[in-house]
Amino acid sequence: MGKIKTGAYNPLPVAPIVLVGANVNGKPNYMAAGFVNGVNVKPAILYVSLNKRHYTPKGIIENGTFSLNIPCADYVIETDYCGLVSGRSADKSGIFTTFYGELETAPMIAEFPITCECRYTGQKVEFEMDTVYFGEVIQVHVNSDLLNEEQKIDILKANPIYYSGIENRYRTLGADMGPAWRIGREYTPKQASATQESVESRYRCAIVERPAQPALTIRSRAPLMALARTIGESMAAIAQYAGRQGYIPAGPPFVAYHGFDGREQDVEIGFPFNSGVEGKTSIQVSAIPGGKSAAYHYIGPYDRLPEIRVGLQQWLNTNGYTPVGVIYENYLSDPQRTAPENLETEILVPLLVTDGVAPN
Ligand SMILES: Cc1cc2nc3c(=O)[nH]c(=O)nc-3n(C[C@H](O)[C@H](O)[C@H](O)COP(=O)(O)O)c2cc1C
Incomplete structure (x- = not known):
């Protein structure tokens, strides 16, 4: 099978979409972000990469806090709206019910099943268009009906939204492919040294x-x-x-x-x-x-x-x-x-x- 060069861009197929929350000029403001992920397990450190022209970063610097709010699929329209409209020109504080946690200045969305409040670590990395801000997770707030008997989040109930950048569409979770950190145990040296022919023959029917x-x-x-x-x-x-x-x-x-x-x-x-x-x-x-x-x-x-x-x-x-x-x-x-x-x-x-x- 031949390979085709298709240019230099972010090829990651999907990213979870969150609303980053910060108080700006004393009011909650929420923006959609797909450039977000974890970078350290303990303490739990996350990053958000935000365009320098956005309104939200002002609040992160002002208060030294921000929140990540993980929408469920029911809120895809409100989520996209927060990615289309800037707090500079529209007041986004009334779209959701805001609540605060331990940090007191990181606004969180009551309607979303999972939210977390973060303390800005003061670390940032500047790129031409975007600035990457790092935040330590202080508390994760989860709707009680999402927790199973082992107090673990039932991700199907949370029904998060993914942004499929290649198609420019929102998607929800797909098929269950098997247990992570375990299914790889089925990898065998035979598969490692398999020729193209034996890979081909794996699904021969x-x-x-x-x-x-x-x-x-x-x-x-x-x-x-x-x-x-x-x-x-x-x-x-x-x-x-x-x-x-x-x-x-x-x-x-x-x-x-x-x-x-x-x-x-x-x-x-x-x-x-x-x-x-x-x-x-x-x-x-x-x-x-x-x-x-x-x-x-x-x-x-x-x-x-x-x-x-x-x-x-x-x-x-x-x-x-x-x-x-x-x-x-x-x-x-x-x-x-x-x-x-x-x-x-x-x-x-x-x-x-x-x-x-x-x-x-
Ligand atoms: C699906 C989606 C993902 C986005 N991801 C990001 C992102 O990761 N970083 C960013 O700076 N802007 C991102 N945006 C754009 C901002 O959410 C948008 O410009 C927003 O209006 C900024 O709001 P603010 O000015 O109130 O902060 C995204 C928008 C959408 C629709």
């Missing part, structure tokens, strides 16, 4: 054509953290109902992934049956669509499936296939009796068929 199949399914929406439980409960409900009716499944249970709206995954959970079945309440008669699909046989723990789905779609795209429609996963093993590393799953990605032929 069979192209299959299957007829449509009747099914009994439950359609649900669930946040990613609750997905496994939703799937398990729905499968149990369908199995119990089918048992009572005397219906015998024609294959393993499956889940169809209909879409993710940034908060919840839309899934259809079911079992295939031969025709003649009837549904009841939330258990619907549905059909697994027929046609050409890429079939990938995956052996390993279920928590890696989101990552495998993404890798498989990328592999298909770069190998001349056009994935279309809804991905189906057939769970071939019984998780009650199989070790996670031995669980077998068939992932089916429907393919676009041009002139009756999918590329092979």
